[in-house]
Amino acid sequence: MDPLPDQSLLSKSPVSFFLIVAASVFVSEAFVMLLLQFQPQRSLIGLAIIDAALLVALVSPMLYFFLFRPLITHVREREQIEEVLHKNEEEQFKLMIRASLDAFLITDVDGQIVEVNDAYCQMTGYSRQELLTMNTADIEVMETPEESAGHIGKLLVTGSNRYETRKRRKDGRIQIVEVSSNYSKLDGGRIYSFMRDITERKQAEEQRDILLREIESANEELRNFAYVVSHDLKAPLRAIGSLADWLSTDYADKFDEEGREHMRLLISRVRRMDGLIDGILLYSRVGRVKETIVAVNLDRLVHEVIGLLAPPPNITVTIDDPLPTIAAEPTRIQQVFQNLLSNAIKYMDKPEGRIRIGCSTEVEQWKFSISDNGPGIKEQHFGKIFQLFQTLAPRDRVESSGVGLALVKKIVEMYGGHVWVESTVGEGSTFFFTLPRTAKPISTKGTQT
DSSP states (O other), rough: OOOOOOOOOOOOOHHHHHHHHHHHHHHHHHHHHHHHOOOOOHHHHHHHHHHHHHHHHOOHHHHHHIIIIHHHHHHHHHHHHHHHHHHHHHHHHHHHHHHHHSSEEEETOBBBBBEEEHHHHHHHHHOOOHHHOBBGGGGGGSOOHHHHHHHHHHHHSSEEEEEEEEEEOOOTEEEEEEEEEEOOOOGEEEEEEEEHHHHHHHHHHHHHHHHHHHEEEEHHHHHHHHHIIIIIHHHHHHHHHHHHHHHHHTTTOOOOHHHHHHHHHHHHEEEEEHHHHHHHHHHHTTTTOOOOOOOHHHHHHHHHHHHOOOOTTTTTEEEEEEEEEEEEOOOHHHHHHHHHHHHHHHHHOSSSSSEEEEEEEOEEEEEEEEESSOOOOOOGGGGGGGTTTSSOOOOTTTOOOOHHHHHHHHHHHHOOOOEEEEEEETTEEEEEEEEEEOOOOOOOOOOOO
């Protein structure tokens, strides 16, 4: 008797078969879910699942219902969510571009304009509808076709580019713009460009260059003037002074009192003219002729200046505070102290004159002061005295070129400092000036001595 054939798995244990099918569905769905989790956009795997599900639906509707229908539902839900997110990102991007103060446009690789914002329309003078029918070549003013090709070539290779170009507005005006572009391969290739109108900045730079050339020309004329003054004017002036001295000495007995006064005024004014020329030369050299920057011991320098000025016995000059050592041009700093001290001595009107020199340390600068008990200065003259050729006392009473304080102001400001005066009429004056603790002249142009 033949043995009975083996019974199928379904007839032996329907429960086992059902568990195997359920486990297979669970494992398959879990596996596909993991694959989809690592696919941020619609992928080939998702499309393959949908295609396979449709095929299974034709062959075995039951298997499709249990195994593939949940997967298709998940894929479609995911695609809907991604589509919504993508639309939100696009809307946010468009809002950001519309609100941008910089002009923005999108073009394809051939230069055809795809999108623009309001700022770009304002920059070019065209409407959005007009621009969307145009090519950038219709607006840009390139020097050569190779220049445009070079910008595009660099952009395609590196992915970004930044350059300056010129654009022609609808009204025909040319404007200079700074372009910052980025290239994307999406949609067959797109170029995203931000632009900023820099026409005014370029014009300002050109104007600055013109002014610098004019200043250089003026400096050259000043150098020539200084040469003429020092050589062509001082020689005859010295001759006049010598002749006046000779006449006043050899013909003293020939002059009456009025004649002797005239000769005195002549000699005085020749000397004043000579001092004025020297002052002009000194003033013109500040910032133009420069010395080597060295460490200057101000305590030693001020004592030398006092010795050079030789104050009369009735005037006492004292230094109240220790003076620092600074990095500066020795002659320039000497001129500052010499002019301030000589003025205090020259205009002293008290039988016992007192001049005091002080120095204090502030946060990033030194503050110097030179005080006297002289006649003082009215407040309305505080600004005038630092102007060139301005004096308060008549020149026939006190010899002055009117250059000294203007020279002090120019030197101090060249080093980044500030100079001012405080005074009470009848009691005296105090001249203050500051120097940065890293004092170095701001101007670096000129002839090296």
